[in-house]
Amino acid sequence: MKQNEITILGAGLIGSLMAIYLKRQGLDVSVYDKRPDKRKTPYYEGGRSINMALSHRGWKSLEQVGLKDKVLPLAIPMYGRKVHDEHGGTTFIPYGKNKQAIYSISRGKFNQLLAEEAERLGAVINFEHKCVDVDFSNQEITFETKEGIYKKEAPVIIGADGAYSSLRMAMQKQIRFNYKQEYISHGYKELTIPATSKGEFAMDPNALHIWPRGKFMLIALPNPDKSFTCTLFLPFEGSKVCFEKINDDSDLESVFKHYFDDAYQLMPNLKEEYFKNPTAALINIECYPWVQGHSILLGDASHAMVPFYGQGMNCGFEDCYILNSYLDKFGHNSWDLVFEKFQKQRKPDTDAICQLAMENFVEMRDSVADPKFILRKKIEAKLHDLYPNDWIPLYSMVTFSDMGYAEAYAQGKLQEAVMDKVMADPLITENWDKLDYEEIINIMETAKAV
């Protein structure tokens, strides 16, 4: 079988970027997606992760394939979190240094740009082809199309078909395949704050807005049409405020007026959208091995994480970057070696970001409302200013660097222990500016050396 014929399942964000990388490697690339071609059959996408935050790992991968400048005009920088309290007041917490931002980008347009770039480079995208099975012993894929079922030989298969991957389902039937999935107690629903009657943004567009309410939260990211896509994260059931208890206009109005009144005033279509848009579940999926013969899982197919760190897509893009670097190193005739090296290197990092994503939910929905947390962030920012190489806050390691996620996680835990001690000082609020910052760095260095 030909080693230079690559079949990618899924023309989503990761499948499309991988197709671009592989075309640039000079390989034959065919992509198959179960959805229709949006250019020919536009379909309603409302209510499903409309926009997302793009950060350093994503940009690094886009830059490598020459797409950074094409993507930049579609993206809106968000320099920090704007936290809305229950009385309409706001506090701004920067994400990093002055110019560091995460970028809001619309999934649909971005996906289309990547898919079209893949096609421009010669990849063939076959829409309305649903993979329903993969036979590993014969390297054969079964597709379901409008015309019926057919089988296709595929020497090398990359499964970038998302959280409910069909390639992964086929792997699950193989022996010694480990698989773990966890639905969290919360789900999400997407809503909109439209542009004002004057056609302007209704809030600061250069921030990620958060309404933290302890056990639940609302967030909003800006769109180029001057609207915001809001995402409401609530428990499905069992709490005072949960999806199960919002059944009519009056339930909805009372929750929004009570907890999110400033946002509510900006949401003229709330009732219609709330009851029309789906309530979606949130899942964490970890599995291993990602490789079976000449087939490999990539992106959400191998590591679907909850969205709270804004890293799922960025991590998937970094998967493409790393897989490509192994192809550079070992060439196109050593898929076994390339896939093996890739999965071994990558798995500890994707486990770490899955865990960090879970932990960031607590930070977003609860901690950001605590003045002590804001002070902690300030102290860490000052440490980073004074000792840029010795203290890089966890959020910056994850979002503004390409340090392995596992290393960021480990360093983050050490920093947390050091900061817990700093924050234990009962006079910290008054004295934070006069701390012995060099001593904190020394404690951190000692902790690292152990």
Ligand SMILES: Cc1cc2nc3c(=O)[nH]c(=O)nc-3n(C[C@H](O)[C@H](O)[C@H](O)COP(=O)(O)OP(=O)(O)OC[C@H]3O[C@@H](n4cnc5c(N)ncnc54)[C@H](O)[C@@H]3O)c2cc1C
């Ligand atoms: C609410 C929410 C917010 C998020 N925000 C962010 C964020 O801010 N930043 C970030 O980095 N990430 C974010 N993510 C995560 C991000 O959406 C995913 O990590 C990303 O979409 C994964 O891309 P993918 O290409 O692996 O999978 P997908 O985007 O799911 O693409 C998979 C593709 O495969 C196709 N497919 C599926 N099954 C088959 C089959 N059997 N046969 C053929 N084709 C198939 C699908 O049609 C789809 O086109 C968010 C996720 C959610 C839910």
Ligand SMILES: NC(=O)C1=CN([C@@H]2O[C@H](COP(=O)(O)OP(=O)(O)OC[C@H]3O[C@@H](n4cnc5c(N)ncnc54)[C@H](OP(=O)(O)O)[C@@H]3O)[C@@H](O)[C@H]2O)C=CC1
């Ligand atoms: N980690 C997480 O918590 C989440 C991650 N995501 C990621 O973002 C991607 C794009 O988001 P979006 O388009 O909103 O995704 P969707 O939620 O619309 O799911 C994409 C497809 O996955 C299939 N699907 C959905 N739920 C299930 C399920 N429980 N069991 C089996 N198949 C299911 C559906 O296929 P069909 O139409 O054939 O039934 C759906 O069309 C997702 O594919 C996923 O990779 C999305 C939501 C949550």
Ligand SMILES: Nc1ccccc1C(=O)C[C@H](N)C(=O)O
């Ligand atoms: N895109 C998201 C979607 C859902 C939930 C969070 C995000 C974030 O990006 C959070 C951001 N990284 C933060 O920590 O403030």
